[in-house]
Amino acid sequence: MTFIGIEAGGTKFVCGAGTGPDDLADVTTFPTTTPEETLAWTRDYVTAHAGGLRAIGVASFGPLDLDPTSATYGYITSTPKPGWTFTDALGPLRAAADVPIGFDTDVNGAALAESRWGAATDVASCVYVTVGTGIGGGGVLDGRLLHGLSHPEMGHLTVRREPGDDFTGTCAYHGDCLEGMASGPAIATRWGKPGQQLTGSHLAAAVDLEAAYLAQMAAAMAYLLSPHRLVFGGGVMHLDGLLDAVRARTVDLLNGYIDVPAVTEQIDHYIVRPALGDHAGLLGAIALAADANP
C-alpha cells in the first residue's frame, strides 16, 4: 500500500490505495457528513492501510490553506459548507500515520493526474476545469502545480453577458461571475430544472449560453496562462454538444490572436475531455501522495 489517496468532496469522500490508474485498490466512498465523522473515517482508512505506507495525498474541496508556514496549513478555510469552516483536514491523518502528506485542491489534483496519466501526458502544461455544482480549475506548468498567494479560484472570473441574457446569477459572492452564470445550479435556476433534463430548444439555448461563458474562461486562460491543453470535466460538460460548442466559441473569441496551430488548427486537441473518468479525483490525490514522498 505505497500511497493512500483521499478525494475530499463536498458530497462524498473517496479513499483508495495504490500508485496509479493500473494499481488502485480498496476504493471506498463515505458520504460527507460532519467533519468529525467524515475525518474519523479517513483516519480509520489510513490506520487499516498503514502497512508499508509511504505517503498520503489529500485532494480537497476548498478554499484551502496551502501555505506551509501558516498556523492553519492543511485546513479547509472559508468554505460555505455548513460545519466545515476552518476544518483541520490533515490533523486526524497525521495522528494515524507518520508519513508525508500531500495536500492540494481537488482541481489541482485532477490537473496533476490528467497531466501524469490522462488527457495531457504529452504536453508540458495543462489546466483542468470542472463545471458542476461549482466551477473550478487547477493547473500544471512544467510538472508543477499552479500556486501563488493562494490556489487559483478560476470559476469566479468576471464574464461579459451574452446579449439579451438578464439572468441575475447564482454566485453568493459575485452574482453573475462565471460560476454564477454557468454552473450546474445556474442552469437549474435559469431553466427550472437540471441541465440533464433539458431537451429541444431549451437544451440548445442552454448549451449556447454555457459555451459563450465557458469560452471566455478558455480564452482568459489562453491569454493569461497559455497552457498547452485545457481539460474540461464535470457533470455540466455532459450536455449534448457542449464541448464542441465551447471549442467553436473559443476560436471565435480569440479571433486568430493566439496564432499557434494548436489553437487555430487543432482546437479538438487543445480543449478536451478528461481521460481518467470517475477516478480522476482519487488519482489526483494519489499523485499528490507520490509527489509528497521524498
Add this chain to the structure above:
Amino acid sequence: MTFIGIEAGGTKFVCGAGTGPDDLADVTTFPTTTPEETLAWTRDYVTAHAGGLRAIGVASFGPLDLDPTSATYGYITSTPKPGWTFTDALGPLRAAADVPIGFDTDVNGAALAESRWGAATDVASCVYVTVGTGIGGGGVLDGRLLHGLSHPEMGHLTVRREPGDDFTGTCAYHGDCLEGMASGPAIATRWGKPGQQLTGSHLAAAVDLEAAYLAQMAAAMAYLLSPHRLVFGGGVMHLDGLLDAVRARTVDLLNGYIDVPAVTEQIDHYIVRPALGDHAGLLGAIALAADANP
C-alpha cells in the same frame, strides 16, 4: 562587460552592458526603423562590447516564437508593426558573438527584473502589467517565467463593459477587449486627446473607466494565477489617481472571495508600481542574459 541587454521596443531599442541596476554602462538608444537597420545597430553594439561577454538578453515586443524546437525560434512573428512580421531578432546577434542568448517578451523581462531587483523581490511570484500603447503582461512564478503553449497575451482579456460605456474599442482583433477599451490609444480615441492632456471631469471619468477595466484584469489574475503581487506600469498608469482607483475597484470586484490578508487588508502592497523606472525594460533584458548564462 559580462552581459548585454537589448530592450527591443516598437519605437526604440535600448542596449546596455552590465549585470544589474547598480552595474549598467553604455546605455544606448536607437529608434526602431527597419529590421535591417535596427538589428544592424544591435549587432554593432554587441561587436563593440564583445570583450568578456558571457551572454546576451533580448526582451522584445511580440508576439514572439519562444519554442526552442521551432525553426523560427527567436523570431518576432505576427506583429502588426509594418516591416517586422517574421523577423529573426537573434540571427544578427549570433553572428556577432558566440554566447548564449536569452530571449523573451518585454513584459516577461520586466517581470523578471522587478522580481529580482525591483517591486517584487520579497515574494515568490509576480505579474508585471504595462498599460500604454498596448496592454501586456508577464509573470514570474517561483523564479520561472510564465510560458506555455506560447507567452501570455494578457491585454486581450474579454472585459465586461461598464454600464453606459458604448465605446467600440480600438483592438484590431477583438474591438472591445481590455486593450481595446483601456490602452493609451483607447483613451485618446475616446476623448479626442491623450490621457495626459485630460483634466477635470474628463480626467475623472477616464480614470474611473480605466480602473473598472484594469480591475477586471487584476481580478482575473488573482483568480487564474494567484500571483503574490501585481505590478502595474506603463504610461497610462501615470494618470492621477489611477493606481489607487484600480486598487479600490479590484477589492470591490473580488468582494472578499480571495480571502487572504495580502488582498483584503494590504491591497496597497498587492497592487504596486514598478520600482525600476525607466530602465525596467533594459534590466529585464539583462536578467534574461543572466539566466541564459549557464
